[in-house]
Amino acid sequence: MKRAKQKIFQDYIAKQGLKSTRQRDIILDAFLSSDRHLSIEELYLKLRAKHPNIGYATVYRTLKLFADSGIAREIQFGDGQTRYEHVTEGEHHDHLVCTECGAIIEFENESIEKLQDEVAVAHGFLIKHHKLELYGLCAKCRP
Amino acid sequence: MKRAKQKIFQDYIAKQGLKSTRQRDIILDAFLSSDRHLSIEELYLKLRAKHPNIGYATVYRTLKLFADSGIAREIQFGDGQTRYEHVTEGEHHDHLVCTECGAIIEFENESIEKLQDEVAVAHGFLIKHHKLELYGLCAKCRP
DNA sequence: ATGCTATTGATATTCACTTTCAGCAGACAG
DNA sequence: CTGTCTGCTGAAAGTGAATATCAATAGCAT
Structure with a gap:
């Protein structure tokens, strides 16, 4: 690798x-x-x-x-x-970002990507890349 | 309004x-x-x-x-x-951003939000807010 | 109207890059 | 191996947007 x-x-x-x-x-x-x-x-x-x-x-x-x-x-x-x-070829991931400790967790979700494509198509939009980040508290920092 | x-x-x-x-x-x-x-x-x-x-x-x-x-x-x-x-109370939207002309299109997608919640739950994460942007070419700028 | 305190606008400062440039160091020809 | 050509490096200066400073000003309650 x-x-x-x-x-x-x-x-x-x-x-x-x-x-x-x-x-x-x-x-x-x-x-x-x-x-x-x-x-x-x-x-x-x-x-x-x-x-x-x-x-x-x-x-x-x-x-x-x-x-x-x-x-x-x-x-x-x-x-x-x-x-x-x-960056690893052929792999794409998005992020969970902990606003407390700064931890960054990667995740992949094929279904979300698919829905994004649908949104783009519906608007006649040609996606080049995207950005999805979920901000909040990670397992360690949540109350 | x-x-x-x-x-x-x-x-x-x-x-x-x-x-x-x-x-x-x-x-x-x-x-x-x-x-x-x-x-x-x-x-x-x-x-x-x-x-x-x-x-x-x-x-x-x-x-x-x-x-x-x-x-x-x-x-x-x-x-x-x-x-x-x-910001309008009770409304949330994400963005399509045209990298050519700078146009910004808003969209809402309940299904994507739901999947995001699932991802968060799967990681023990508590979402406070999120950010989803699809970058590419809008209908006018695409070839 | 007076006094207290928030606000304003000009300016200075900070921050995170980004560029510049003179000296240095790979790469390749000989 | 040596010279030469050209890209690379590090220090320092320059940028652009955001943020802080501060004396003068303007709300607002009394």
């Missing part, structure tokens, strides 16, 4: 005539071996511990590259931070 | 010990008689035509007040601007 994504990224880099660098390898490794919903800041801080010389801008640009290459996707949960989540 | 919301807002103002001011009346009127998904900037510019002496900060603060009072709600469609939409 991790290997597969590294491969995808390397291929993307090569195809675009970009370069493979030490920083990109480090950031990719950190990204792939971490929680699935990191903000730039979080990844940057995490990296700084071991690699104090990697700059924020590099993390920022590299995450964008991940998104371009298809192994990551930007998401926003309305807390003012852009987060990046892992 | 418009009257009802004005009433709600006036009551809220009174209950909180806040003051009724000329600016708030003007901004409320402009908000209620406009498109349902305005950003602060848009409302500010719209107001400036007739009331060049109302400041951006006042529009910003007043929209927050609208949200607090329950007649408006903040929404974000990922274009970097916070928008405010009208």
Whole structure:
């Protein structure tokens, strides 16, 4: 899994005539071996511990590259931070977001997707992507 | 409808010990008689035509007040601007967002809401609110 | 009308990116 | 291996939207 994504990224880099660098390898490794919903800041801080010389801008640009290459996707949960989540081919999921502890739970629901398609068709709309987030209290935080 | 919301807002103002001011009346009127998904900037510019002496900060603060009072709600469609939409008691809707022309279409779907509740229950999650947006091309913009 | 307190508008500040740029480092030809 | 070309990096400056500050002003109760 991790290997597969590294491969995808390397291929993307090569195809675009970009370069493979030490920083990109480090950031990719950190990204792939971490929680699935990191903000730039979080990844940057995490990296700084071991690699104090990697700059924020590099993390920022590299995450964008991940998104371009298809192994990551930007998401926003309305807390003012852009987060990046892992993307696995052929898989799509939505999120439950705990407003108390910040926990993010992923879920898939084929029936909802189908209904969304129906809504789109009814409005002559062509869906490119969607966003479904359920905000509330997770099992641990609910009263 | 418009009257009802004005009433709600006036009551809220009174209950909180806040003051009724000329600016708030003007901004409320402009908000209620406009498109349902305005950003602060848009409302500010719209107001400036007739009331060049109302400041951006006042529009910003007043929209927050609208949200607090329950007649408006903040929404974000990922274009970097916070928008405010009208809230009508007992009504909930989601959005189709055209990524080409920016059109925003509202829709309601009871079945989807029900499925969302099921997902939440299955995860022991207590939903407070949710967000469902379908991004793509509207009937006019699709090829 | 007076005094108390909320409100306003201009401005400054914050926040989270995003861009710039000079120096650096892959990659490839020779 | 070395040079060269071109992309990459890190620090710092720049952006744009949102939020905070503050002196002057304006509601509202007395």
